[in-house]
Amino acid sequence: MLDGFGQNRLLAAFGWAFALAMMVFLVAPSLIVVPMSFSASDFLEFPPRELSLRWYFSFWESAAWLRAARASLVIGVLTVALALPLGTLAAYGTRDLPPRAQVAVGAVLLMPAIIPSILVAIGLFFLLARMDLIGTYTGVVLGHTALAIPVVYVIMTAAFADFDRNLERAAESLGASRWMIWRSVIIPNIKGALFAGGLLAFVTSLDEVVVAMFITSGSNATLPKVMFSALRDHIDPTVAAISTMLITVAVGAVIALLRGERRRRTT
Amino acid sequence: MAQESYMTGAMTTACAPSTTLARSARRWLGTALPLAPGLAIVFGFVLLPCLWLVWLSVLNDAGQFGTENYQRIVEQVSYRRIFLTTFSVSLQTVACCLVLGVPLATFITSLPDRTRALFIACILFPLWTSLLVRAYAWLVILQRNGLVNSWLLQAGLIDEPLPLAFNTFATVLGMTHIMLPVFLLPVIGAMRGIDRGLMRAAASMGASRGHAYRTVFLPLALPGILAGASLTFVMSLGFYVTPAILGGGNVQVISMRIARSLSTYSNFGAAAAIGVVLLLTTFAMLGVSLLLRKLLLRR
Numbered sequence: 001m002l003d004g005f006g007q008n009r010l011l012a013a014f015g016w017a018f019a020l021a022m023m024v025f026l027v028a029p030s031l032i033v034v035p036m037s038f039s040a041s042d043f044l045e046f047p048p049r050e051l052s053l054r055w056y057f058s059f060w061e062s063a064a065w066l067r068a069a070r071a072s073l074v075i076g077v078l079t080v081a082l083a084l085p086l087g088t089l090a091a092y093g094t095r096d097l098p099p100r101a102q103v104a105v106g107a108v109l110l111m112p113a114i115i116p117s118i119l120v121a122i123g124l125f126f127l128l129a130r131m132d133l134i135g136t137y138t139g140v141v142l143g144h145t146a147l148a149i150p151v152v153y154v155i156m157t158a159a160f161a162d163f164d165r166n167l168e169r170a171a172e173s174l175g176a177s178r179w180m181i182w183r184s185v186i187i188p189n190i191k192g193a194l195f196a197g198g199l200l201a202f203v204t205s206l207d208e209v210v211v212a213m214f215i216t217s218g219s220n221a222t223l224p225k226v227m228f229s230a231l232r233d234h235i236d237p238t239v240a241a242i243s244t245m246l247i248t249v250a251v252g253a254v255i256a257l258l259r260g261e262r263r264r265r266t267t
Numbered sequence: 268m269a270q271e272s273y274m275t276g277a278m279t280t281a282c283a284p285s286t287t288l289a290r291s292a293r294r295w296l297g298t299a300l301p302l303a304p305g306l307a308i309v310f311g312f313v314l315l316p317c318l319w320l321v322w323l324s325v326l327n328d329a330g331q332f333g334t335e336n337y338q339r340i341v342e343q344v345s346y347r348r349i350f351l352t353t354f355s356v357s358l359q360t361v362a363c364c365l366v367l368g369v370p371l372a373t374f375i376t377s378l379p380d381r382t383r384a385l386f387i388a389c390i391l392f393p394l395w396t397s398l399l400v401r402a403y404a405w406l407v408i409l410q411r412n413g414l415v416n417s418w419l420l421q422a423g424l425i426d427e428p429l430p431l432a433f434n435t436f437a438t439v440l441g442m443t444h445i446m447l448p449v450f451l452l453p454v455i456g457a458m459r460g461i462d463r464g465l466m467r468a469a470a471s472m473g474a475s476r477g478h479a480y481r482t483v484f485l486p487l488a489l490p491g492i493l494a495g496a497s498l499t500f501v502m503s504l505g506f507y508v509t510p511a512i513l514g515g516g517n518v519q520v521i522s523m524r525i526a527r528s529l530s531t532y533s534n535f536g537a538a539a540a541i542g543v544v545l546l547l548t549t550f551a552m553l554g555v556s557l558l559l560r561k562l563l564l565r566r
Contacts, residue, residue, distance in 0.1 A: 008476070015374045022371050023389045026447065029404040030396045032414070036407060082308075090305030096298040108306060112313040116505020116549060118522040119542045122529055123316025126323065146312035149305050207397040210507050210522075214529075227399045231512050235406060243400040250395035254388070 030247060037240035055241035064226065065238065071216070072206055072223040075137065079144040079205040084198045086145070087152025091160055106157075113150040117210040120147070125214045135217040143211045148201035155200065159193030192260050199253050206249075317546060323539035336540035346524075346541070353520040356438055356510065357503035363443040364450040364499050369492060372451055373484075376458040387455070390448045398445065402512040405441045406432060409513075433515025441513040442503055449502065450495040457491020490563050497556030501549050521545050
């Protein structure tokens with residue numbers, strides 16, 4: 001960026017050292033959990049002296065952890081099923097609004113990302129209590145959908161900005177129905193963004209703690225909720241095993257996204 | 268709200284006899300219909316609950332209108348301490364992001380495309396990792412018999428473990444780890460948009476590297492830096508999980524107080540009132556940052 005000033009070896013070396021140290025700071029802490037999850041000892045040690053899968057077994061043999069994992073998966077999938085179409089349609093509809101209205105609609109749709117989640121959580125608690133939906137899948141899924149819509153909306157707005165609307169007009173002039181235009185023109189063109197949006201909506205739901213803490217209970221308590229109480233009360237190494245599995249999911253998602261992007265660029 | 272006015276607008280124009288009007292009415296309807304369900308969910312399950320909080324906050328214990336809940340916040344010293352702690356932790360997080368993030372963003376911006384993509388992938392990775400996993404990781408590193416302490420003890424540098432976890436230090440560290448990527452992305456975006464020719468021009472006119480950086484580069488990057496910093500600050504105000512775990516009960520922030528009022532004391536009015544104060548503070552901070560941004564861009 002500072003070109004025009006020639007090379008300064010010392011400054012460049014310092015820049016690299018600092019930047020690499022920061023990357024270690026950002027990435028290493030989460031990765032340290034991975035080897036520790038294979039430790040055989042009762043407490044956490046790094047590097048582990050003896051390897052074992054005991055903390056993975058402790059997860060797979062615990063009815064409580066498995067129930068939480070299942071609840072998280074079901075809620076995550078249902079959240080994607082709702083938030084992805086709704087966020088996409090909202091982004092699609094916003095395009096035709098006059099600029100001022102676009103800003104207003106965008107502001108409302110981004111609210112859930114700005115309002116502190118504790119407020120959404122207790123507000124939802126009051127609302128769902130009134131509707132008798134506390135501790136139900138319906139309640140959490142609706143809450144998580146509201147939180148995931150902004151994420152999908154942002155991604156899909158960017159995707160529609162790149163989308164050539166003449167394709168849509170051409171299909172329309174050839175007599176295609178709304179449904180056909182979506183199926184054969186719009187969706188194939190925004191496939192990559194739909195995938196990314198769906199993935200992000202899923203991760204948003206899978207990682208959400210605070211709302212789940214207040215409006216789920218017992219049988220539909222999500223994985224983060226159970227992890228949170230396990231961490232607050234004592235440090236259970238099972239959490240290391242679960243964390244490792246969650247990191248694997250995150251890394252897998254990022255790789256899938258990057259691959260999708262590369263494929264889109266090459267074709 | 269906006270969508271409703273479009274609906275009614277569409278209705279009134281649809282009644283007009285002109286065909287162009289009818290066509291534009293159909294277009295409005297085509298806009299409003301896809302928007303409606305998403306807006307309805309966000310409105311119903313985020314905005315409406317928040318409005319409900321406002322309503323609950325102005326009811327006293329007897330269920331009548333009253334300002335008792337707010338009076339308590341103003342009068343009790345414990346609330347003042349919690350607000351101060353929240354602000355202080357948030358400001359420290361913003362400060363760390365600025366000190367670490369601005370030089371890092373400058374460096375990353377100067378890299379060739381491929382290397383920069385690699386660095387950005389490293390920045391994105393923590394964003395995809397659960398907050399709980401990261402809080403857990405920091406506990407493992409910082410706790411009494413954690414990595415840092417056991418390494419320092421083995422090396423003979425310290426005689427007894429340092430108190431690294433369950434305090435403000437651990438909380439700010441954990442929050443910086445979470446907010447740094449969020450801060451970096453808009454800053455890198457802003458810095459990438461700066462015309463490189465300007466720096467060459469500064470160099471050709473005899474400016475020193477530092478002088479050109481301070482007087483040309485940084486002012487141009489300022490809107491992005493401001494956006495990142497205000498986002499960091501606003502989001503830090505509402506943090507719950509990280510202070511609760513890494514602060515270990517020694518760092519009491521607003522969110523934790525709200526949760527405790529509700530779950531331990533079942534004091535709905537108090538929880539709602541602090542919630543409203545947090546909400547207003549959040550919006551006020553956003554307003555200030557938007558205003559600053561406007562002033563900066565006009566100059």
